[in-house]
Amino acid sequence: MKRTLVRNRRLYLESGSAIRCTTAPRRAASKVRRVRIRGSARGRAPCRQATRAGVGSTSAVESVLISSPWRDVVAPLAGDRSLRGLAAMKRLRTDQREALHARLSVREYRRGETVYRPGGHARSLYVVLAGVARLSIPAPNGRSVLIHLLPAGEIFGHTALVDGGAPHIFEAAAYTDLRLGRVASDDFFEVMAGARAPEVRALVSMLTERWISLVQRLARFLAQDLQARVAASLIEVVRGFGVEDTRGHMLSLRITQDTIADLSAGSVRKVNAVLRRFERDGLVRKEHGRIVLPDVGALEALALGG
Structure with a gap:
């Protein structure tokens, strides 16, 4: 069973192809209607005559191959799993995970409770142990733009990787009831790099500063007119x-x-x-x-x- 998104008369399949339906009603991009297409080649699509790409009336269906850098990103809000398919903690060696867990300071947050706000000094990284964390950026109109929903196993608070610390970019909060582990950035580097922690930190700090600049620019643009x-x-x-x-x-x-x-x-x-x-x-x-x-x-x- 394939999930599709209907947006402006076009059906986007997870396989990367698109079906354009000439009789489906137009809808604003902000109002995306989720539908399902059954396994049968004659399963009903959101328009009266639409079928799978390559089957049925060509006047009703146009198959378009989507060539886009977003093609492989199926769920961009679901943490950082889109790059390698694993939560951050699962990418670590067993000994690294155990050493990191031993240094975590654990705290529970109720749904909607704030973990940290933008501008606060970042000294620690956060590991999602249970529940879902929410990263967002406040907009000038008082609303907030959702950037990420992070499931268990993900790590956030990356501005703490900058040598000397840097201000938080996002607001972090509990999207559901949440259990977090907090680890000081010094301890994190010691676990990851051992005796080479200082030189590894210097390199990571330089790369993270560039990443922060890009993230700040993109995040700010989401909230600006x-x-x-x-x-x-x-x-x-x-x-x-x-x-x-x-x-x-x-x-x-x-x-x-x-x-x-x-x-x-x-x-x-x-x-x-x-x-x-x-x-x-x-x-x-x-x-x-x-x-x-x-x-x-x-x-x-x-x-x-x-």
């Missing part, structure tokens, strides 16, 4: 390629409007409208084909407020 994303993208570009002078910050690299649109995850038309608004407000201007940001602080306020 387009104006805030454009402002944040301009700030990031100017920090990497900007030269400060009396006019403000000038980009030494030529950045096209298409590139800004790509960085901001918006259409060129809508991003150009935001840039024109910034230009009218004196936040952006062009000189000899290069972008100048006279007031980076004002852009930062827009990025944080959106």
Whole structure:
């Protein structure tokens, strides 16, 4: 029995193919209806004449092979299992798991109880012993964006891997009644690397810092409106390629409007409208084909407020 998702008249199969149904009703992407297709080639699909790809009326069914980096990620919210099929703890050797368990400080959380909030100093990693943990990021409108649901065996709190610690990115909470084991990052590295813990930590810290920067960018974009994303993208570009002078910050690299649109995850038309608004407000201007940001602080306020 194959599970499918119906989204905008197209059925997405777990096998990676898609069936397009010409008579299925249109639905918004946010309202995904789950259906099942029976094993029979004539099992009913969500439209009157739809059948499996390659069977039945070609006018009603169009088979499309999905070539996408997401093709193998069947359940992206179910922890980190999409990469190797195992929870984090199961990837460790038996002796490592036993040593780690011996150092855990165990605590239970009721459903909905907060484990930690964004911005708090990360000194420990957390192991899900029972139940499900929830990682989310607060949005400016007061709601939160769900990032991960972590089942038993998963580990989270990875910003603690940075040497000296780093602020938590997400809010961690109990999605169900939850039992967590907490281990200090120093103990974690000692268990994993033994006498080589200091040099391993230095390497992991460097890689984790890069990962944190990427996660912060992607997580922030989930919670920002387009104006805030454009402002944040301009700030990031100017920090990497900007030269400060009396006019403000000038980009030494030529950045096209298409590139800004790509960085901001918006259409060129809508991003150009935001840039024109910034230009009218004196936040952006062009000189000899290069972008100048006279007031980076004002852009930062827009990025944080959106």
